[in-house]
Amino acid sequence: MSPPDQPQVQVFVDADLSGARFVRSDLSGVVMRAVHVTGADIDAPWLLEGGNSLWVNGVDVAPYVDAELDRRFPGRSLRRATDPDGLRGAWAAVEAAWATTLDRVGTMPPGTVDVQVDGEWSFAQTLRHLVMATDTWLGRAVLGREQPYHPIGQPHAEYELDGYDASFFSRTEPSFDEVLEVRAGRVAMVRDFLAAATTEDLAVARRHPWAPEHSESTLACLHTILEEEWEHHRYAVRDLDTVGGTARD
Structure with missing residues (x-):
């Protein structure tokens, strides 16, 4: 169980969250295993703040996302x-x-x-x-x-x-x-x-x-x-x- 001063960790097993929409939500530290994410759309403007990371299949993709956005938006x-x-x-x-x-x-x-x-x-x-x-x-x-x-x-x-x-x-x-x-x-x-x-x-x-x-x-x-x-x-x-x-x- 989570310590008393921390929110209870929610565990979803065999859950269908397809089509779910999270707005102004804290999903930091979320762990997903054996999940289907086809078409998932994540928008996290603070992705690189304070050394933040986003791991996909063991790869921190945050630097790649940042570099791609710089390519798409010259001057960024x-x-x-x-x-x-x-x-x-x-x-x-x-x-x-x-x-x-x-x-x-x-x-x-x-x-x-x-x-x-x-x-x-x-x-x-x-x-x-x-x-x-x-x-x-x-x-x-x-x-x-x-x-x-x-x-x-x-x-x-x-x-x-x-x-x-x-x-x-x-x-x-x-x-x-x-x-x-x-x-x-x-x-x-x-x-x-x-x-x-x-x-x-x-x-x-x-x-x-x-x-x-x-x-x-x-x-x-x-x-x-x-x-x-x-x-x-x-x-x-x-x-x-x-x-x-x-x-x-």
């Missing part, structure tokens, strides 16, 4: 840059990737930006979330703005912001033109900050926006923004492929 590999020039290049790559995707969206049928695939955020909602991510990690954490958030931002359902009632954020869907305007402003905000950033700036400790009792360096905050950008770009492209009937590589 720059997201771990540690100096001002490298970060400026990393952000330029982010802007280029999104510009290409926005051009693609412009060629798709009207309403594409509001289509939700499997209950995930639509393309427009994804851009709104990135507005909030920038407001959180640059506006709030790094710049220390007293009121960093734009109401158009799309918050996570599971997060609560100190001092912000849920009604602060838009309850109705804004127009896509409005989303693009606010998003462009946030993209420029990161670009402008990086244009003047120095090595000393990157080392400054900032209050963690979700856990104020802890601190993060400016560099760590910028890395979080870059991770958010690339992960949500991946989600957006994945769902546009589904909407457009395009097969994955």
